[in-house]
Amino acid sequence: MKESAGTTGLILNEPVLFEKGRKGRCGISLPRRDVAFFPLDETLAGPGPNFPDLSEVDVVRHYTRLSSWNFGVDTGMYPLGSCTMKYNPKTNEKQAALPGFAGAHPLLPVALSQGVLKIMYELERLLAEITGMDAVTLQPAAGAHGELTGMLVFHAYHKSKGSRRSKIIVPDTAHGTNPASAALCGYSPVNVKSNERGVLSAETIAEVMDEQTAGIMVTNPNTLGFFEENIRKIAEIVHAKDGLVYADGANMNALMGIVSSGDIGVDVLHLNLHKTFSTPHGGGGPGAGPVCVAKHLEPFLPVPRVLKKGEKYFLSEDFPQSIGKLHAFYGNVGIMIRAYSYIMSLGAELKKVSQLAVLNANYIKERLKGILHLPYDRPCMHECVFSDKNQAAQKVTTLDMVKRLMDYGFHPPTIYFPLVVHGAIMIEPTETESKEEIDLFIQAFKDVVKEAGDDPEKLYGAPWRPKVTRLDETEAARHPCLTY
């Protein structure tokens, strides 16, 4: 058997920036002063912030050391459920950094920005084809921003019909952002439970759907990794009361080329370019959350829209029913360029992406079931959810096990989510992990489970190898220290 990746190495300490430097240093080449000094009125001038002064090498060494304390997809397998931590191709970075894109001012005359408008226009069409939806906006800057956009579209739709609705149906398997996004539009969530198969029953929805309810927010596949098999029936029920169906497409990595959301009753769908379409997560953004809609909702999409007349692209504000703007300019264009590069690099092979993502998840599910408790034993989509029930007797929790996984060189799965599974361990390997890597992960998890029986102290104190051990989060929240 191969040795696990986790090991100890030389980890260098590094103080915070403010404990470094000497007054008078500078790490930037300041441009030549070729104009006179014009003093600013002293009633307006301030002292400026007391930042530390560092040389270029001070700064480079500081951040290089910090980076070595981080675990990224390029470091190793990152099976974080519902986050789709797939490999981030390097050519995408190169394309986004081309001077023509990176240096473009957003308010350039359209005749001088045809290149980026072409990319935006074509990306919208590509995403429409992949999802089977009719129209797309690229403006939302993240998944939750896309959800907000979707809820604003719901709100505008009902308003256009002269009705104002107050509720929205949110299943217990939805992402946590869903109810928060709906609340921003004044909708109070009606929480519904999934059934014993881990999916929504049409009957449950029929019981709560009424004329005060704007619609439903469904994550499909849901956070248990199951396809919502009753989605068509649910959509009929919601549409019968003139409600709308919102699909959270965070888990789209399971469905490309397999399901066309436009055909199964979905009215609004958001995508996360930083999940399905391989753009880096950046330690918490920036991402992008395009929203795809059915034809009848296109008039409500944010402005400006990118349109094409003949061979020329232009920006149009001429959509009187639009919800308006959600971003100062057009959204995270740099992220769009990366996603466009990804789609152009794969083409129709995107179906293979989804097939292999689902194969990897099912393989892990089969190989770990029995070792870990599997609350819903049926074929999954792109992720599978276990729990710590088998380890309860040993007083070992999900947290203990996943912290120990770090010592073996793996990032932990998503834990304690979804809430419907007590002590949940949600594993999403993605398609970019090879069989060997996944076998190592499975072996590591088996070793950890064995340690839970033989020597649980190894788990309680884990992780042992990173720069710091478990941190006191209670103290951090009780006495917040948020700045130096």
Place this chain on the structure above:
Amino acid sequence: MRYLPHTGEDIAEMLQVVGAASLDDLFSTIPEDCRRKTGLNLPESLTEWELNDLMASVAGAMAVSPEYKVFLGAGSYEHHIPASVSYLLGRSEFSTAYTPYQAEISQGTLQAIFEYQSLVAALLGMDVANASMYDGASALAEALLMAIRATRLKKVAVSSLIHPLYRRAVSTYLAPSGYEIVELPRLNDGRTDLRGLEKMDDLAAVAVQSPNFFGIIEDLAAVGNLTRGAGTLFVASFTEPLAYGLLKSPGSQGADIACGEGQSFGIPQSFGGPGVGMFSCRKEYVRSMPGRLVGKTLDRNGKPGFVLTLATREQHIRRERATSNICTNSGLCATTAAMYMASLGGTGLRELAQLNHDKSEYLKRALAGAGFKVPFSAPTFNEFVVEFPSGFDAIYRRLLDEKIVAGLPLAPYYPELAGRYLLCVTETKGKNDLDALVQRLIG
């Protein structure tokens, strides 16, 4: 495909373990009537080299520096980006990590964001800053929603000299809840008219941008004097954070929340995004704040470290009662901004800010000397408004052909200001560029 590691043999072995006959068989739980009927109609996949050719040709159809001289600001600024900052950002340990939920193996991200929060708070003279918002516009919208929550009032006053596109985003965020927005008019000198604010009992917030959309430095102290002790929060917005290397900070002038766009700090313009929404406030409001926060704490061995904290404000815990729905923010851009601020240092920041001011002032005076009218008299930072004579459209178009973008026409944003243009000058323009522009405008 080079991103997909599975060989035919791997797939066969794995299918056998799973108990599926084929890759298609993996999707048996999806009802037949939900399956896609047609294949993906997408262009044929490109090789890495074909993609390079395609993207290079598309990017070539853009007007950018140094071929073009672009005198545009208005919320997106051309500043030099040091090679060291771009290089450090290429460290994929930062870029390919997720939100730092697992603190033990995310200390790099966490310390970098803690430092970012500290730098932003120091820059703006505020007590605390969060880990970032999407951009300046959404940061302002969230600041006003935060003020509405904190004061339980439903009306906000917003200066008409806040970036017009920010104000449109604010309307989008506030509209469905029916919150009222009143607009503060402007004075003849190009600053916000505060005279309507004598009675503010029903106002959750007063929002003013400095430097404002015309590049003019607002009298923030006057706003602070009005809101101090009143139940109304003073929200200071900005699009050009570099100005605070030179100007009195919003915090020192009485702001309760200071927020804006941080793109100027080492982040490429990228046609308007991604940037970074900087967001800071006084400490008494920290628990009403939207967004992620990093805090310092100790590990089990007493070693200092950092964690995400005060999560009970957030959507994944509080769901519909959260302070915001924000989750992914702009972490890597925040890290970039911190790298840039660290590279400048306090001394460099001041010098660079002064240089921006002086170059802009040089062009403003040169244009005035050449007979063009500068309609607003109040002091400016690195942007200003100039009035060109009627028939200037043709000259503007001719200059575009000569690869000069001579500012932003204001008429689409302020119809009464036809013929006025907003010009921006940063450190990227040399005196020769400025002299050449004046010559072309006269000629």
